[in-house]
Amino acid sequence: MTNTPNWFKSSYSSNGGQCIEVATNLLPAHGIIPVRDSKVTAGAVLELRAATFASFVTGVKNGQFRTF
Numbered sequence: 879m880t881n882t883p884n885w886f887k888s889s890y891s892s893n894g895g896q897c898i899e900v901a902t903n904l905l906p907a908h909g910i911i912p913v914r915d916s917k918v919t920a921g922a923v924l925e926l927r928a929a930t931f932a933s934f935v936t937g938v939k940n941g942q943f944r945t946f
Contacts, residue, residue, distance in 0.1 A: 883912050885919075900931075 883901030897916040904910055910925040926934065937943060 881908075883923075885914070887916055 881904070884903045885899040885901050887897050887899050899914050899916045899919075901912045904912060905928060909927060911928060911931045913924045913926055913931070915921055
């Protein structure tokens with residue numbers, strides 16, 4: 879098992895704008911999905927539980943977050 883995140887962006891993020899990266903490979907061993915800003919890869923990393931991440935994705939799909 880690995881402790882190193884394998885980061886990836888959605889295939890929908892080709893616009894070069896505001897993207898996040900996730901690392902789902904840590905879910906089985908650690909129960910988390912790390913999330914980071916794709917433009918600040920050395921910055922903060924959020925470690926989300928699977929249910930929290932799923933809720934976040936649902937909120938994004940439903941337009942529940944403001945854009946700036």
